[in-house]
Amino acid sequence: MKLPVARAVLVGWLFACVPADVSAPNAQDFHKLYGEPTMERFATRNGITVTVEYGPDRAACQILIAPSRLLIEVQSPDALMSSPDVSGVLQALLPPVTRGRQVNSNSIQVDGNTLLKTDYETLSIRRICSSPSCVSSSENQDLRTLVVFKREACPRDVE
Secondary structure, three states: OHHHHHHHHHHHHHHHHOOOOOOOOOHHHHHHHHOOOOEEEEEOOOOEEEEEEEOOOOOEEEEEEEEOOOOOOOOOOOOOEEHHHHHHHHHHHOOHHHHOOEEEEEEEEEOOEEEEEEEEOOEEEEEEEOOOOHHHOOOEEEEEEEEEEOOOOOOOOOO
16 A cells, blocks of 8 residues: 555656746737737847837838847947848848938947948938948948838937
């Protein structure tokens, strides 16, 4: 009689020690609770992410191209991205024919980095690089790039 009781206690103890399957909510769970996202982040290539903020019409208002990082890494220094890869992402997302006519282009030195701002009829591209030549460079010199669309549905507070 002692053997079946001991076996039952052992089996019960084993099941009690196994952690319950507590899974994190998935994308579908968030969509059910909150509807369509106002922002999404995508992994592109070689450690580069694209974060898109949508307008009320669900079309892009802002796009941030930045190094891949965890959400909690807000204070860590930015990694440099491959300048040709950033140019490739821009080309894939926004071929020159979709940008409209180039209106203006200038560069500004900011904290030892270079902000290259190019305005087009339909959008503005702000590329922050560790050197003035990142657009034509074959090295890792890009810190981040922000694309701001000039659409009626998009907020106007970003210039």
